Amino acid sequence: MKVFYSPTHLQHNPPFEIFDGGEKVPNFEVPERALRILAALRQTTWAEILAPQDFGLKPLLSVHAADYLDFLRTAYDEWLLSDLDADYEKTALLPATFPPAGWRRKPKSLLGRAGYYMTDLSAPIVAGTYPAALASANCALTGAASLLPEPASTLPVSSFALCRPPGHHAGRANCAGYCYINNAAVAANWLAERGRTVLLDIDFHAGNGTQDIFYRRADVLTISIHGDPDGQYPYYSGYADETGAGPGLGFHRNFPLPDGTVDALYLATLDKALELIESFSARYLVISAGMDLFGGDPLGKFKLTRAGIRAIGQKIAALNLRALIVMEGGYNNAALGENMLTFLECFK
Numbered sequence: 001m002k003v004f005y006s007p008t009h010l011q012h013n014p015p016f017e018i019f020d021g022g023e024k025v026p027n028f029e030v031p032e033r034a035l036r037i038l039a040a041l042r043q044t045t046w047a048e049i050l051a052p053q054d055f056g057l058k059p060l061l062s063v064h065a066a067d068y069l070d071f072l073r074t075a076y077d078e079w080l081l082s083d084l085d086a087d088y089e090k091t092a093l094l095p096a097t098f099p100p101a102g103w104r105r106k107p108k109s110l111l112g113r114a115g116y117y118m119t120d121l122s123a124p125i126v127a128g129t130y131p132a133a134l135a136s137a138n139c140a141l142t143g144a145a146s147l148l149p150e151p152a153s154t155l156p157v158s159s160f161a162l163c164r165p166p167g168h169h170a171g172r173a174n175c176a177g178y179c180y181i182n183n184a185a186v187a188a189n190w191l192a193e194r195g196r197t198v199l200l201d202i203d204f205h206a207g208n209g210t211q212d213i214f215y216r217r218a219d220v221l222t223i224s225i226h227g228d229p230d231g232q233y234p235y236y237s238g239y240a241d242e243t244g245a246g247p248g249l250g251f252h253r254n255f256p257l258p259d260g261t262v263d264a265l266y267l268a269t270l271d272k273a274l275e276l277i278e279s280f281s282a283r284y285l286v287i288s289a290g291m292d293l294f295g296g297d298p299l300g301k302f303k304l305t306r307a308g309i310r311a312i313g314q315k316i317a318a319l320n321l322r323a324l325i326v327m328e329g330g331y332n333n334a335a336l337g338e339n340m341l342t343f344l345e346c347f348k
């Protein structure tokens with residue numbers, strides 16, 4: 001299996017985030033996550049680890065607003081050069097003010113724009129965030145391109161984009177939840193120009209950024225199985241009655257599940273999602289693969305076992321679609337490499 005990985009992610013290493021209750025904690029989304037998965041892959045005989053190609057900005061601009069990408073590119077340097085509040089250490093840019101729902105004026109000031117584009121306190125921007133986010137998106141795009149041109153064989157082809165930072169909470173014009181550029185959405189949009197595409201999100205957290213991007217589109221079926229947002233991050237979308245809008249009505253589905261969900265309930269829910277995918281007659285499948293569905297993840301509330309992860313992988317692989325697996329969350333670092341291998345082995 002081709003694996004796309006760039007060490008540029010090492011430049012993105014925010015020293016902290018602000019957690020629930022206002023607690024300043026070390027950032028959960030650390031370089032060690034990708035390094036653990038990389039080390040596990042290097043132990044195998046089947047993983048072919050390759051550098052991504054540079055696809056430029058065009059495929060990103062098909063998914064994200066140009067002014068938002070400009071903000072990501074320039075915000076940190078602008079902050080460094082500003083004399084605002086120069087008495088504190090400028091390591092990680094975070095806003096302290098956010099617009100209430102419906103207030104969408106975009107101020108000129110950097111901190112005003114930060115609150116406009118950043119919707120929570122877990123996606124700080126540091127010096128290396130933008131290059132790392134670009135490299136991560138290029139891993140997903142190169143992975144998508146590796147599914148083409150179609151070989152004469154009818155056997156399914158799969159590849160893995162070892163993306164970091166992750167992407168599925170990044171909406172059309174906002175970063176959030178460790179995510180800046182929505183790698184899976186960028187890849188799915190690119191593939192959708194070449195054939196019907198499904199994006200299935202199995203990260204513990206609702207893929208709210210992906211939902212935002214594709215909500216009014218019928219050409220990409222998006223499905224997310226996740227912890228019930230009534231009690232879990234990202235709280236404000238991911239509900240079962242959100243099924244798309246306008247021409248996209250019926251082409252988005254959420255499957256919220258309760259805290260403590262075990263293998264059997266998850267797999268029964270996955271079966272419903274897979275039925276939807278089969279009836280969509282897709283050519284390509286993009287999987288937002290977050291391993292925080294594993295029991296014992298510090299940011300997840302499911303109780304899935306490693307055998308459950310294998311069963312999930314086997315069921316999805318049995319669709320026999322050309323599949324791009326995109327790394328999302330997963331914060332039990334000691335288990336992350338083995339969990340991801342367990343999932344990937346179903347597709348090799």
Ligand SMILES: [Zn+2]
Nearest residue numbers: 203205292329
């Ligand atoms: Zn997650």
